[in-house]
Amino acid sequence: MRGWRAITLGLAAAFVLGACTGAPEQAASPSAERPPWPHDAVRFLGSGEALGESELLDAISRRGSVRDLSPDPLTDAEIAALLWSAQGVSTPGGARTVPSAGALYPLEMYVVTPEEVLHYVPRTSSVEVRYDDRAKELVADAVSGTPASRAYALVVITGVPGRITGKYADRGIRYMWMEAGHAAQNLLLAAAALGLGAVTIGAFDDAGMADALGLSDREEPLYLIPVGRPLT
Ligand SMILES: Cc1cc2nc3c(=O)[nH]c(=O)nc-3n(C[C@H](O)[C@H](O)[C@H](O)COP(=O)(O)O)c2cc1C
Structure with a gap:
């Protein structure tokens, strides 16, 4: 490989x-x-x-969008590793595994499973759990039933623009999206390293996704990443 x-x-x-x-999306017009x-x-x-044969370079080499994903559960240890990679605290001072403009950390992470919605709390490496057996179906609806939504875990990265626009005004919005890219890539590489499959999805109904997660109007969904065991 x-x-x-x-x-x-x-x-x-x-x-x-x-x-x-992978599956080609529509080619850009020459203009x-x-x-x-x-x-x-x-x-x-x-x-x-x-x-060399570093594990990181190996994971980078093996990353690729996987849409054919099993609904079999992931372990808490796997979910912990995915969330920590994307947004975890990695130093005693509270710095995280991804950079953040002004260390303002505008992102939040959720995991939607068939029974629960989990919200990640980086400082304590724990999750706030909401028992909810409807959210996954609602998230799947928000992506028009994309096959990847059958995966056990639908990770959603959200952003709270107000955390970053106070200091950076409109440019803070740009930083928030950049940070979503950092978090998503870390998560994809962690998934590859763990032998899991994942795909990033940007095409979803924003309002439907926000409803499924029960977000306030101060927080918006940015990126969806179904993660599961590859079926092929
Ligand atoms: C910002 C962004 C949005 C994407 N949105 C979707 C999507 O809505 N649906 C989907 O199936 N794939 C989506 N993808 C995955 C791309 O189709 C995929 O990365 C591309 O085909 C390259 O394949 P690879 O990831 O296997 O290298 C998205 C990727 C990015 C970076």
């Missing part, structure tokens, strides 16, 4: 293309493409995987 990836990376670099794997960036040469750096 690693060799195959290396060849893919080599080809991509050689042709100076962005690699696109949406940016003009070529003026440059003097093209230099192939070699495969990014060539630095």
Whole structure:
């Protein structure tokens, strides 16, 4: 697998293309493409995987969208690792596993399972649990029944813009979305490292998702990530 990836990376670099794997979404129209960036040469750096057999590089190499996911339960230890990777506290001072503009931490993490909705509390490495056997169905409705929503755990990253716009005004909104990307990528890599499958989903009904989670109007859903054991 690693060799195959290396060849893919080599080809991509050689042709100076962005690699696109998995189910292709609609191609951008030519007018949406940016003009070529003026440059003097093209230099192939070699495969990014060539630095060794570190577990992180291995997880990066194995990450890929998995939509065919089992509804079998994840363990608390797996859920803990996923949430900690995305938003956990990693230093005695309270810094987290992902960067945050001004350390204001505008993100919240939820996990929707068939029986419960969990809200992550990073400082205590615990979850607030709401017993709710309807939320998962509502989240699935908000993504129009995407097959990946059959996965046991539907992780939702939400944002509280007011935490970050006080200091950064409108630019804080940009930072909040950047942070969602950091959190999501960490979670995807943790899933890959644990042998779990996951896919990031941006196409959902915002109001439906907010209702399913019972969010106040100060908090908005940003990203959905179904996670489960791969079926194939
Ligand atoms: C911001 C963003 C939004 C996405 N939204 C969806 C989505 O709504 N539905 C879906 O099936 N995949 C979604 N994806 C996953 C992409 O389709 C997938 O990453 C792409 O096909 C590349 O495949 P790979 O992740 O296996 O490398 C999204 C990815 C990103 C980064």
